[in-house]
Amino acid sequence: MSDVTVDQGLDRVRRRRLIRLAAGLTAGAVVVAGGLFWLSGGWGAWRHDRALDSACDGTLAADPVRELSGGAEVTAETRLGRSFWQCMVSEVDDEEDGRIDLRVTISDARDHLASLEAARTDAPLGHGWTGGFAFDPDQERRGQATATVMLDCDGEADSGVVAEVRARIDRADFGRPEDRAGLTSVLTRTATAYARQTGCQATEGEPVRKVATSVNAWDYRPFASVSGSCAGIVDARTAARWGVRTVVETASGPKPVEGCTLGGLRGAPLYTFTASYGPALNWSERERLEDLTGRPTGDAADGRYVRWADCPGAAERAAYVVAPDDSELGRASDLVLDHTGLRTALSAFAERSAKAHGCTLTTAGAGAGTSAG
Template structure:
């Protein structure tokens, strides 16, 4: 019995050593790091993120998560649903690389939001972070893609997807902000990888919260937003600036967004490269709600009256606005024209701004099946 006991002890010791060895290999070989990273990706944003897409962007090690927010539900006319999550990649120590060289931030918002006064800073994430129009995503999605490359060869992009949920339910806005070092949006594969985070999250969110929206097709390509070199003479416009008249030497060129379903649309007007004078913007659904919150409610320029009933007017500071009733997730549309110049406009400038806004709003509303916008200046 003594010999058997000694053999049992030796076997247990050997097994324990093997277990510790395997554990050490698992730990120091990165197994635990990969497992931990996998759990972060699977659990973030209530489990709606496309894990494989994010793994291809951020890798499967050294991932950290920001504060996860999951609150509310998708309700009737208004909704309290708000979901936020951030995942970022840490670099290995003492390598000389930046602390974080990639990140994914996703927000899922119910539309229209309940109790907007609780969100004093912003109701929804912005659609774009550049001074040029974004690109409609196309392929059956009501969505836009906006982004740019930095001087350090880093790429960042924001994809905004608006889902028209089934009757009786609020709608969903899904925004994915993705950045990656040593990358470029000129690479079609990068743009596709960035945008897929948003569309695949939107599909999962629709199922998770019972939105039951009609989804777009799986993405095969993502258009590149225009750049500063792509301004065209006004008479050659075919997109978001089509039909807008020129204004002497002050407004002769346009930087326009391609046409297509999109909840946010822009047209830049000016006299040539780097000379922008006006920005015209069409806001639909949550972006109209956000723009109204920013332009009217913060400054109380409408004396508490609902902007959709006022229908048109002057913007706080400078510019003009008008509106139109739409269907589905586009809801009530808000169209604006902002002047870049600080000088007070002449009567002729005001008349031109109203004419440009009228042409811009009428074309945009007609393409989306909205009612005719209120005519500025009448």
């Protein structure tokens, strides 16, 4: 055996020893790193984060929840009630992560107990959705907001689901457009996933990139600049005769509750128009308004009038009401009322809103309107 052959054999032995040593060091490093990851809480954070992907029967829109929570560790659970399904997200450690309370509640729109707490001042979601977003930019808690949506089931008459998300997330700021869009994404994606699981092929809108904020009584604008939910209700001559100088309106777009307030100087409310669809019209109010449909048409003492519409899907039925001044609170208005003009204005408001929802106005109160007082 030559010296060259011996040297090559020794080299191979040395290389195998080095490889085994390196492998041992690598394995040791992995064990140490894994131990550090475990002890530092990394495993727990990873486990909670991965659990979001299958949370609430796999319906929760996990990615926007992660963004809104700002990387905080959260947990999710499903709650079932007599008439609702709910996905609740909360923080693992509120002292470290800050308060996180996010709840998506979904009901069958046909359920007698289904309801939506929506307001005419909510901003429309737009982008093909029938929904609204409630965030008051003047409130102290910037991480608190509510959004609602109604979904129709394709191919099924008078069926759909209604959903609401309520959020209080200390790390979020719903004054930021991206956070409003994120919460809207949680709502729409979770609601449509739930609908599919329950056999409803929901009609979906487009991803929501931008959502406005709610309006308040002091967010009035000159009547001459009307362009949203108040547009086309009364003409300039009628407005002047009624003393209307300002409006409080939202952008146009289908919502569970739509509205417009015509006001005097400095926004003092004079006439309020409200459209309520399906579960957004609570049953006690619905029954009270329905009791009036059999009354003779004509001038109502307090100037309140109602129109009705039959609607497809989740909306089911809608009521359109005009209320002068504060008469919607049960007090008589001090205004000198133009009853014919009020009924005409209500019809214009109802026709435009009904068309946007695919609804058909009923003959009850047609033309003259129905007394709601």
